[in-house]
Amino acid sequence: MTHGRRPRGAWLVATSASIRDVFRSLFRQRLRSVSPMLLVLIVLGLLLGFLTAISPLAPFVYPLF
Amino acid sequence: MNVLGISAHFHDATAALMVDDAIVASVAEERISRQKHDASLPLNAASACLAFGGLSAQDLDAVVFYEAPHEKFTRVLASTMAGFPRTLGRFVSGMKGWLGEKLFVRNALSKALDVHPNRVAFSSHHASHATHAFVMSGFDEAAVLVVDAVGEWTTTSIGRARRGEPVELLETHEYPDSLGLFYAAFTGFLGFAPNSEECSTMALASFGQPTRVAEVRQVLRLAEDGTFSLARDAFDLLADGKATYTPSFVRRFGEPANAATVERYGTLDALAPAVTVISPELTPWVDLAASVQSVLEEALLGLCRRAARLVPTRRLCLAGGVALNCVAVSRLAREGPFETMFVPPDPGDGGAAVGAALAHALREGRTVTIPKSPFLGLTPRYEDVHAMLEHLDPAHLSRVNNAGSVTCHRFTDDDRGLGFAADRLAMGKIVAWVDSRAETGPRALGHRSLLAHPGRLDTVRRLGRAVKRRAAFRPYALSLNATRATGVLHEGRAAGTLPWMQRTAPVHDGLRPQLRGGVHVDGTTRPQIVSREAQPRFAALLDAFEATTGVPALLNTSLNERGQPLVDSAVDALTMFARTDLDVLMLDTLALERTR
Numbered sequence A: 001m002t003h004g005r006r007p008r009g010a011w012l013v014a015t016s017a018s019i020r021d022v023f024r025s026l027f028r029q030r031l032r033s034v035s036p037m038l039l040v041l042i043v044l045g046l047l048l049g050f051l052t053a054i055s056p057l058a059p060f061v062y063p064l065f
Numbered sequence B: 001m002n003v004l005g006i007s008a009h010f011h012d013a014t015a016a017l018m019v020d021d022a023i024v025a026s027v028a029e030e031r032i033s034r035q036k037h038d039a040s041l042p043l044n045a046a047s048a049c050l051a052f053g054g055l056s057a058q059d060l061d062a063v064v065f066y067e068a069p070h071e072k073f074t075r076v077l078a079s080t081m082a083g084f085p086r087t088l089g090r091f092v093s094g095m096k097g098w099l100g101e102k103l104f105v106r107n108a109l110s111k112a113l114d115v116h117p118n119r120v121a122f123s124s125h126h127a128s129h130a131t132h133a134f135v136m137s138g139f140d141e142a143a144v145l146v147v148d149a150v151g152e153w154t155t156t157s158i159g160r161a162r163r164g165e166p167v168e169l170l171e172t173h174e175y176p177d178s179l180g181l182f183y184a185a186f187t188g189f190l191g192f193a194p195n196s197e198e199c200s201t202m203a204l205a206s207f208g209q210p211t212r213v214a215e216v217r218q219v220l221r222l223a224e225d226g227t228f229s230l231a232r233d234a235f236d237l238l239a240d241g242k243a244t245y246t247p248s249f250v251r252r253f254g255e256p257a258n259a260a261t262v263e264r265y266g267t268l269d270a271l272a273p274a275v276t277v278i279s280p281e282l283t284p285w286v287d288l289a290a291s292v293q294s295v296l297e298e299a300l301l302g303l304c305r306r307a308a309r310l311v312p313t314r315r316l317c318l319a320g321g322v323a324l325n326c327v328a329v330s331r332l333a334r335e336g337p338f339e340t341m342f343v344p345p346d347p348g349d350g351g352a353a354v355g356a357a358l359a360h361a362l363r364e365g366r367t368v369t370i371p372k373s374p375f376l377g378l379t380p381r382y383e384d385v386h387a388m389l390e391h392l393d394p395a396h397l398s399r400v401n402n403a404g405s406v407t408c409h410r411f412t413d414d415d416r417g418l419g420f421a422a423d424r425l426a427m428g429k430i431v432a433w434v435d436s437r438a439e440t441g442p443r444a445l446g447h448r449s450l451l452a453h454p455g456r457l458d459t460v461r462r463l464g465r466a467v468k469r470r471a472a473f474r475p476y477a478l479s480l481n482a483t484r485a486t487g488v489l490h491e492g493r494a495a496g497t498l499p500w501m502q503r504t505a506p507v508h509d510g511l512r513p514q515l516r517g518g519v520h521v522d523g524t525t526r527p528q529i530v531s532r533e534a535q536p537r538f539a540a541l542l543d544a545f546e547a548t549t550g551v552p553a554l555l556n557t558s559l560n561e562r563g564q565p566l567v568d569s570a571v572d573a574l575t576m577f578a579r580t581d582l583d584v585l586m587l588d589t590l591a592l593e594r595t596r
């Protein structure tokens, strides 16, 4: 049986599934206290991703960190 | 069910393909990318596996990653945060890597293979190892012991396996108590690369006496019930690079090996007479290696006894990177509570890619199979070399390293080719032997091998110096036909189930001189017992060599240069022939011979 290809917007489905898995795993490991830090990291990660997507800014993003 | 198993992001990234519930291929990314221990997502290997199976990614029912990255991420997050503010630097550098592809494996695989993200699944790291070992063993039921550095959180697990069912992990031991990380820390302390050159620690151990066991047991504490723990103040497992030990560790064991010590290891010789006097400068180092090896073996024996209590059965499957320690495997086979033991030929993270695919299919209620053979790699395209030689004068090959002239022989009859190779081996030539599908795992098993007469020490020394460029204290292995095994080796309980260099075995005294090149200072070898059914051509070569020389085994080492992965394609082999001091390259019906 052949299956479909990767649909448009799949990155959003896949990325949010991964983030959900991390939070679940933190709760299961009784590491709830780490979740605020994780939230900050994810926001930072998304910001970085966004900034690197803007081509005039991209070369300055990584040296900044 | 068609499943692609993937392991990546630590070392030895691998792709494995299951077609209609049967594993058909397993390829390490390093064999194609030519970067040793390549850990990046194995996309070249995945394409090669799919091409081999005649499938496209759309034919896959699942792509299964060998561990749960989100679980692993929580371990990295929690352990780096626990050390704040000391670990701030490591936290920042670690997170940069994790917030890229490592955490978002689902997206990365879906994008690279152009499949729906819902078809990407995960198996736990130790379930992947355990399933690979058990399914390949062919046992109906067994206890399974997995010991490695660390998966998600688990470093050691004991499980119960029954045919046709997912392996049930009954007990797990968690990070940071890890035998793999313990051995890696001492490997770094002895001056080698941790998580890579553990075989050097093991080889060094044979030169020493375990006089420092009491000291080592202070940092790896073994309990009566088979459990163990690492002294928290001695190990710094988050450290990058070589040093995963702390100042407290250094206070116990002294300063770590420096460049001068590592150079001094060069004076140790695996080919030296059995009783060698070790210089006083080296004694503490080799004794430390011997003690670390001994404590590791005691820890593994304790775990085996624990597994035997948890799972009352006569059979054990052992997997995980620590199962590559063939000296320890022999001790477990000899002294452990199990009658029969199986270790897959690729017990590390490469094999876990196979295990991930198998574990997923078993969870889906499928009946899975895997060939009982390590030859799941790619077939060399001999025609590439034939095409190159049409345009390339073989004489040019000799000009690269300025040594002698090169002649090209073509055999219409395979027996004549085998006879030629056996003859050259008998003359003391070094023969590169490339034959059909490559072996999976780190050991050359007669498909991508460098072969030599084990009794010709001049050849063996030249092999180490001019081709392999490796330290003289590291021993070579022997390949012999199954019919010769009991005549050459003291087989013991490991006979039959461990034919692919997974263990060591003592060589009979009388045969040691003629096999000396493949025998270590302690009188043992790491044997490959060749089955005529699985490897008819290699078995015939061993026969031809014995008929010419009377010697029942060949020295067999991996076909690669120092720091390079195992040769994979025919062109890789030709390149190595041109670059090194190889005498003969055998490629199917073609032989290239260098004469000086």
Ligand SMILES: [Fe+2]
Binding pocket: B125, B129, B148, B149, B150, B151, B320, B321, B348, B349, B352
């Ligand atoms: Fe592992």
